[in-house]
Amino acid sequence: xxxxxxxxxxxxxxxxxxxxxxxxxxxxxxxxxxxxxxxxxxxxxxxxxxxxxxxxxxxxxxxxxxxxxxxxxxxxxxxxxxxxxxxxxxxxxxxxxxxxxxxxxxxxxxxxxxxxxxxxxxxxxxxxxxxxxxxxxxxxxxxxxxxxxxxxxxxxxxxxxxxxxxxxxxxxxxxxxxxxxxxxxxxxxxxxxxxxxxxxxxxxxxxxxxxxxxxxxxxxxxxxxxxxxxxxxxxxxxxxxxxxxxxxxxxxxxxxxxxxxxxxxxxxxxxxxxxxxxxxxxxxxxxxxxxxxxxxxxxxxxxxxxxxxxx
Amino acid sequence: xxxxxxxxxxxxxxxxxxxxxxxxxxxxxxxxxxxxxxxxxxxxxxxxxxxxxxxxxxxxxxxxxxxxxxxxxxxxxxxxxxxxxxxxxxxxxxxxxxxxxxxxxxxxxxxxxxxxxxxxxxxxxxxxxxxxxxxxxxxxxxxxxxxxxxxxxxxxxxxxxxxxxxxxxxxxxxxxxxxxxxxxxxxxxxxxxxxxxxxxxxxxxxxxxxxxxxxxx
Numbered sequence: 001x002x003x004x005x006x007x008x009x010x011x012x013x014x015x016x017x018x019x020x021x022x023x024x025x026x027x028x029x030x031x032x033x034x035x036x037x038x039x040x041x042x043x044x045x046x047x048x049x050x051x052x053x054x055x056x057x058x059x060x061x062x063x064x065x066x067x068x069x070x071x072x073x074x075x076x077x078x079x080x081x082x083x084x085x086x087x088x089x090x091x092x093x094x095x096x097x098x099x100x101x102x103x104x105x106x107x108x109x110x111x112x113x114x115x116x117x118x119x120x121x122x123x124x125x126x127x128x129x130x131x132x133x134x135x136x137x138x139x140x141x142x143x144x145x146x147x148x149x150x151x152x153x154x155x156x157x158x159x160x161x162x163x164x165x166x167x168x169x170x171x172x173x174x175x176x177x178x179x180x181x182x183x184x185x186x187x188x189x190x191x192x193x194x195x196x197x198x199x200x201x202x203x204x205x206x207x208x209x210x211x212x213x214x215x216x217x218x219x220x221x222x223x224x225x226x227x228x229x230x231x232x233x234x235x236x237x238x239x240x241x242x243x244x245x246x247x248x249x250x251x252x253x254x255x256x257x258x259x260x261x262x263x264x265x266x267x268x269x270x271x272x273x274x275x276x277x278x279x280x281x282x283x284x285x286x287x288x289x290x291x292x293x294x295x296x297x298x299x300x301x302x303x304x305x306x307x308x309x310x311x
Numbered sequence: 312x313x314x315x316x317x318x319x320x321x322x323x324x325x326x327x328x329x330x331x332x333x334x335x336x337x338x339x340x341x342x343x344x345x346x347x348x349x350x351x352x353x354x355x356x357x358x359x360x361x362x363x364x365x366x367x368x369x370x371x372x373x374x375x376x377x378x379x380x381x382x383x384x385x386x387x388x389x390x391x392x393x394x395x396x397x398x399x400x401x402x403x404x405x406x407x408x409x410x411x412x413x414x415x416x417x418x419x420x421x422x423x424x425x426x427x428x429x430x431x432x433x434x435x436x437x438x439x440x441x442x443x444x445x446x447x448x449x450x451x452x453x454x455x456x457x458x459x460x461x462x463x464x465x466x467x468x469x470x471x472x473x474x475x476x477x478x479x480x481x482x483x484x485x486x487x488x489x490x491x492x493x494x495x496x497x498x499x500x501x502x503x504x505x506x507x508x509x510x511x512x513x514x515x516x517x518x519x520x521x522x523x524x525x526x527x528x
Contacts (some may be wrong), residue, residue, distance in 0.1 A: 083432050089503055090506050156409045156521075
């Protein structure tokens with residue numbers, strides 16, 4: 001058919017031609033790396049997703065409906081359903097991480113990088129790495145700060161790992177849940193052009209936490225000024241990713257609600273950073289020697305002792 | 312089935328034959344009936360299998376022996392001994408000490424399960440228990456490192472001993488990661504290898520950290 005040429009790919013001739021020849025054929029992706037069907041339906045799916053519920057036309061909408069449904073059509077109790085959330089290659093994960101660290105002003109992280117293929121690999125493993133990085137860095141930093149003191153006995157502080165894990169995973173999963181619920185509720189009142197699925201929000205939050213990993217390592221430096229500069233810097237970077245993602249989703253709403261939503265997102269993000277810094281990293285001591293000097297004891301003649309204290 | 316149209320079976324031809332089970336015969340079927348062998352043989356066979364796998368971890372080549380006949384005895388022994396050796400860590404208060412036995416156990420097994428699930432979700436072709444087996448056996452260099460650390464700590468806990476421990480634990484960490492990657496990397500889709508190897512790196516890093524920060528009472 002004539003459309004075979006339009007859909008012709010370099011390597012994936014067979015699937016493209018077959019699909020062009022028979023557009024109503026069901027495409028199933030099996031065990032092999034799902035390059036072929038993914039390229040197909042992600043190309044076709046994008047216009048379908050951009051105009052959310054709009055009908056494009058009978059044939060096209062059928063095709064996009066069919067292929068959009070194909071992506072997560074396996075029932076949720078099968079293993080294949082969860083495999084669709086891990087459908088990313090190494091270069092894609094690296095691209096997404098790069099996009100979260102160097103936010104392009106004006107470009108939306110979700111549209112640019114996620115493109116209807118949210119993954120759970122990034123959020124899960126970035127959170128795991130962050131948990132262990134914070135725990136290990138905190139332990140190291142405390143060790144270096146208290147190193148010279150004779151009364152200091154090193155402890156591994158293993159309990160803090162579970163505290164860090166609970167905090168970070170709760171932040172990375174419950175806050176997106178709350179935000180998604182809130183956006184859904186506002187969506188029912190005000191029709192927004194842009195709306196995100198729960199997984200996309202989890203994805204954005206997960207990848208935006210990546211900047212805290214090198215920040216946590218740099219927090220070992222025992223200078224308060226350096227630490228706070230790092231907090232502000234990383235907050236700006238990851239905060240801007242979040243703001244640029246969620247501003248388009250709320251800007252059509254009531255002005256005050258929109259601003260309040262974005263402010264809350266930023267506030268929670270800042271709270272996480274500052275809280276981790278305060279809890280896991282002891283404040284570095286000042287370099288002033290201890291003010292209290294052991295008092296010399298002067299024996300008085302009549303047996304009483306006079307103790308002088310000097311500050 | 313056109314060919315069978317003219318086949319008919321008469322009702323009164325009896326079907327006969329012989330069904331016997333050879334009992335107590337020394338036929339090649341001996342493998343399947345291990346009930347009669349002495350207990351020593353049974354135990355030695357399993358011990359030899361475990362020992363062979365330890366040797367495979369020590370000299371990692373791309374052999375499939377580790378993958379084919381998986382067993383979890385080795386990982387269990389290694390995990391228990393590592394958790395036992397990590398006991399007796401210093402604790403000023405209960406909250407600040409090293410990991411307890413249950414915590415080490417949970418970290419190793421839960422971590423291995425999560426890594427296995429991760430590699431399967433990314434499209435790996437290895438089976439669940441094979442992957443657990445490999446990850447568990449590759450903890451062996453780190454167990455050896457723990458043993459060495461405890462011995463070094465008996466001699467003293469100064470800077471020199473710390474540097475020695477750091478080098479030993481670092482080397483064993485590298486060995487563990489390389490060994491498990493050598494076994495597991497082939498079963499992954501080629502453009503996702505790094506995604507699968509990174510969690511294994513993190514897993515052994517956490518275990519190495521627990522070993523390195525062990526300070527006796």
